[in-house]
Structure formats: C-alpha cells, structure tokens
Amino acid sequence: MTTASLVFVVDDDPSVRSSLKFLLSTVGLQAEAFESADSFLCRKPADIPSCLVLDVRLPGLSGLDFQRELATRNVCIPIVFITGHGDIPTSVRAMKAGAVEFLTKPFRDQELLDAVRLALDRDRARRKHDKELADLRQRFDSLTAREQEVVTMVVAGMLNKQIAAELGTAESTVKVQRSRAMEKMQAASLAELIKMIEKVKPSSKAAS
C-alpha cells in the first residue's frame, strides 16, 4: 500500500483478531486490534487515514450501539462490519447508519480487503476535504473585519460603488480592500473566490 494508513480491528475473539492482522499485513496494511469497543475508545484518534473492522456481537457495547456512539461523538471513521450470524434487519440498520460493508463470517479474504481499501479511500478523501476547508477557514480568518465585510458583499453580487455607498467609504477604498482580500484568499478569479467563501461560510448566501 502506498501512503501510511491504519486499520483498527475490534473483535472479542483473539484468533479472529490475530488472523485479521495477519491477513491485512499481507497487503501491507498496518492493523491495531482491540477486544472491546471501550478499549478502542481509550486510544487517541489516528491522524492518518484509518478504518474500523467491527464485530457485531461484542461484549458490553454491541457493534451497532458502538456505531451510534461514535456518530454522537462526531468520530467519522468508516466501519466494515463482520458478523458470525448475519441477519437482514441488522445489516440494513448498519448500512443505513453509514457502514461501508457488512460481511458474514467466514468471509472471503478479497471481500474483506476490498471493503477495507474502500473504507480507507473514503477516510482519505474526507481527511483531504477537511484539510482544504481548514486552510480556507484559516485564510478567511486572516482577513481584517472590513475585508471580510467587503468579500461577503462581493460574493453576494454587489458592485464596488454599491459596497462603498453601503459602507460609507470611497469606491477606491473598496477596490483596494477587495484586491487585498483576493490576494490573501489566494483566489485567482472572482468565481474561485465565490466557491471558497461558500465552503467557509455556507450561510453567506442566505445573508444576502
């Protein structure tokens, strides 16, 4: 596998845990195994792309309860469910709650590896998206209060003249502030700026 990633395995059966780690290692995937949901929660979240291979039947918190628990904690980790005795209602619930895959033991090795790969890809994409958003927010935050005001009005479609009238300043002043903001936001065009501001302030349209 290319970039660094981590697979978490939660299963109460030590044989299953170790065999899964062994299987994942054959395709270069690093895995960490836990015997219960609680022990996994004690570990600090990974900062590299990761996914969770989770047994439905667990001591203490069940797999489905654990999935719900993670959602309420805002932990966005893709989950691949594995179960010894799969039934349709359980799998439907799991998939509706965002699971990547629901596999019945014993599963074919390729099925699991494909599911894990898909889960890692999703996590990688989410992380990239999150990082871009964080960058944009950082740039937006570097604007002065007046620059943020001007940018918001520009995105809303107002002309420089209108903005100047609104703010009670000269049109030339607005022009200077606007070009400085474009520079700070690293936006090459007005269209790009609009996309950026929409990502940072999803409600900015409504404000206009």
Add this chain to the structure above:
Amino acid sequence: MERQINAAYRINCIAVSGQPQYGKKEPCYPKTNLDCGIRIPPNMRSTIGIPFREVKMSEPTTLQNDVSLKDSVPEGGASLESILCTEELLRRPSRPPDYEKENRALVRLVSALADSPSTIFHTLAETIEDITQCDSAGLSLLTRDGKTPHVDGQRFYWPAICGMWGPHVGGGTPRNFGPCGDVLDHNRTLLFTHFERRYPYLMPVSPAAEECLLVPFYVDGKAVGTIWGIMHSNRRKFDAEDDRVMASLGKFASSAYQAWMHIEELKIEVADREKAEAEVRQLASGLEARIRRLVEANVVGIVMWNLEGAITGANEAFLHMVQYDQDDIASGRVRWKDLTPAEWRNRDEQAIAEIKGSSIFRPFEKEYLRKDGTRVPVLLGGALFESGGNDGVAFVLDLTEQRRAQKDLQQAQQSLYTTQVELARVSRLTTMGELAASIAHEVNQPLTAVTNNASACLRLLTDRNLEPEVLRRALEEIVADGTRASAVIARIRRFIKKAPAETIELDVNEVIDSVLALAGHELHKNEVLVECQLAKTLPLVRADRIQLQQVLLNLVMNSIEAMTGATNQTRVLSVESRINESGDVLVEVRDSGTGLGSEADRLFTPFFTTKANGMGMGLPISRSLIESHGGRLWATTDLLHGAVFSFTLPAAGESPS
C-alpha cells in the same frame, strides 16, 4: 292417642251439657246428629241440671265432695237385701207377652238408631216407659267426669229420662251411691223397692220410687250402664214379662251405646276435619296468593298443561319466550307437543314416563320452537297437580343468555388453545433459531480465523514472500482453531443430549391425548380428521414428558403442514400406539399427504427443510430426543397414505441403552 281422647272428652262435655231436656211432649232437641250439642243457646244450657242442683242443695254431700264419699256408704243407709225384691218377679203373676207391641217398639228403635242415633237414648227411654207401662224410665251411663261415658268411670250420668222423673235428665249419682252401682256389682237385673232408704242421696228426688227395675248392659263384656223403669205408686208392679223385655232392651241399649259413642267419635272426627279443612283453605288462599305472585312476577316462565299435549295456561314470561300471546293459548292452538322440535320429542316422552311414575319430572334442558320457527333453549321442570292426574304445571327458564355465555367461553377457550399452539410453535422456532445463531457464532469464529490465516498464507505464497516461520505460526493457529471448532460442535452435542433429564414413568397414550388436545385447534382449522388406534394395555415408558410432547407435537404439526399442501383430498391424521415384537412401545404418526419421495433420506439432516419458513431442525432434534430415551425414530412412506413417522421407546423396567 292420649291427647285425642282428651279432646274427645272435651267435645263430649260440650255436647252432653248442651243436651236439651227431654220432655215427653217437647222434643226440642236438634234433628241432625252433627248439630247436636254444638249450638245450644245459653239459656237452654242454664236449665240443665236444675232439678239435680236442688237435690244437691238439700243433700249433705255435694257433687264436688263426692270424691271423699265414694268409698263408703253414708250412715243410716239400709242394707241392700232390705231394699231388693228381685225374686218376687218370678212369683208375681205375669202378663202375657205382647210380641206385636214389642216388635213394633224394636222396629222403632232400630229405625231410630239408623235415622237419629244422637237421640237414641231418649227413644229407648220412651220405649221402656211404653212397654213396661212404668211411671219413669231412663238410662244411667258410667262416666269419668260426670259427662263423658267411660267404662271405668266413677259417676253415673242420666242422658235420657222419660215420665215423671223427666225433669231430672242430665243429673246423676256417684258410682257407689245409687242402685246402678249395686246392679253393676251384682252383674244382673235387680228390682228395688224404695231404694232411697239405702241411698239417702236419692231421698230428695221426687216423686219417690216405689219400685225400680234396673238392667245392666255391656260393651265387650264390661258393664257400661243400666236401663231402668220406675213405678212411683202401687198401681202396678213389675213382673217377669217386664224382666224379659227389659233384658232384651238392655241388649239394644248396648248397641245404642256403641252407636252413640261411635257418633260422638265421628262428631270429633268431623270437627277435627272441618278444622283441618278450614286451616287448609286458609293456607291455600295464602299459598294461592303467593303462587299467583310467582306466576305474575314473570321471573320464570310458568305453563299449565295436560298429558294430551295441550297448554291450558301460561304466564307472560313463557309467552314472551315462545312469542305467542294469551289469545293463542285461549284458542287452544298452542300445544306443547307442537312447540317441541322433533329431535326433542323422545326426551319429552322420557319426562312423561317419569311424571306418570312419580308425579314430577326432574328439570332437563331442551328447546322450544318460537312462533317464527326459531328455537329457544330452555330448562324445564314440572309436576302433576295430582298423582295419577292428567293436568300439571311446569316452570320454564330461558337459557339463551346462558348459552351465549357458554359459547363465549368456548370461543375464549378455543382462542386460548390457538394461542397455546402458536406459543408452542413460536417458542419452538425461537429456541431453535437462537440455538442456530449460537452454533453459527461459536463455530464461525474459529472458522473465520482459519480462513483468514489460510488466505493470508496463500497470498504470501503467491508473492513468494512466505517465510517458513510465518507459515509455521499460521498453520499452528489454523490447527488450534480447527480443534476449537470441533470442540464447539462437541459441546453443543453434549448440551443437546444432556439438556433435560426429568424422566418419569408415563403412559404414552396419555401424552398422545394431551398433544392432540394441544393441536386440536390446528387440526380443526385445517380440517384434519384424527383417527386414534391406541393399544388399551400399554406398558409405561420412562421419559421426559415435555420432550415426548415436543416430539409428538412436532410430528403432528409436520403432518398437518404436509397435508395442507394438498387441497383436494381427505386429510386424515392417524396416530397408533402398540407394543412391537421387541416389547417396546411403538408410536406411528401417519398422514394422508403426498409422502416423502426421494427426500426420505435427507429428512434427518440438520437444516434440511421442504418448508418455506422451516428451520430444518425439527426432525433431527426429535430423533436426538428419542434416541436419548433409548428409542429410535424413523420415517417411511406408506403406499396408501402419505408419510409415516414411527418411534419406539423401551418399556419402563428395561434398561435404556
């Protein structure tokens, strides 16, 4: 008995004290026997005994004191011999017998005895006076208390006197202070002359008796009184002919006495009966009112009927039940025989037979046809008004509500059965479902590990990257997990075998009955006919009742399901129990389905099923249960019928393998 006698005395007392004076010319006594002595005006009563009271007043002894005197003759009394002249009767010249007159007198007496026995004593006295031509004639009767005749009485009472002593009627003397007592003591006819010389008691009685002829008379050989004639002057003397006639009249007196006594008893009886009748009438009028209340309250149907089938009367409650009205009853159109549906006629006949024997018929349930032809269930009980009579009365209770309640109850029970069967079914499935899930999980864990490890090795092998040490560790784990999986299977098998072991000795037929009852609703719902052929004498088996029930219920439910697949044939479930050639108890559950075909071999394979929602565990589990009891369970296809599931269980006492 004693009480009745006392009552008789009491009544007699009234009767006698109320007797009027018998005067020769004044026969003012009542004509009818029964009236005599009961309705005597007070003024008449006051006249009775006045002459005698006069006697008392001039006498040193009184009636009240006579008890103290009865044992001794008063002083100054003459000897009996000195006042007797009985022997003279034979010596005196006797007049010739006047048979014609005598016959006439006797005929008169006999007819009087027949016509008016209550006055027979008076007639007798008249006859004596007439035949003997004496001056006074009468009777003296022994009484207990001065009034009531009694054989062992201590007073004489004069119920009738004719002639000159007529006014003395109703009086009397103590037993031992008059000529009568001496006559009874001598037990023969005696002729007295001036007996007042011996009996000062009679001295004031006027006119004095010159001669007195006294004749005792008897009842059942005991003297009960005398008849007598008195000459107050010497104008005529009694002779032998008088003796003969008086003897004859004495015999008649005996009859008259008995007749009179009989009449008195009858009077008492009649009085008693009248009283009883009055009481019955009073009671009846009270009862009638109560019965009418019962009839008119209409809390139950009341119907009056006769044996011919007619209804002679009915209350509104009954009419409401059968929807007829009083006009229908009055017209005679409504007959209970017609109200009875044909299939109940035999039961009616039974009731009629019963009522003819015992005047009542015990309540029974039947149906009546209403006017509109619908039926009403009733409870009916009744009685004849008179034993052997033709008319009777019956009560009728409407059972409609009760029947409805019964039906509701039955439905409730039915649905309870349904629920039970469903519950048994669901719990069977749930248990097996959970068991299957548990097995799957337990076995799948090591299986997953084996698969993962093996797959990983294959991958490394493909990449030519499999180091011997890695392979060895993987193989070790595979072996360990394989062993673990088989251990899980073994544990489950042990669990199934061990599970319940509450074996008792029980009757397989009884278990079959209970299972058929449990499946009753399913059988009924699916229109399955059940044929049972259970051996009457079956040895007990040692088994767990619940497990045996489960196996049987499973086989029965399988059969039902097998038969409901086929629609156009008669569904017959036959259950048979018997002893087989090995001495084991053999049970066969046979259905009329399509048989087993080629699937017979796989039936007992776990998870094999021919049903849409079957688990495929019923038969394997059943077989394992039977085998754990030392028996066998197998399936065959019958040529005529569908599938036959048979199992054996060793008879209790033999050691199960």
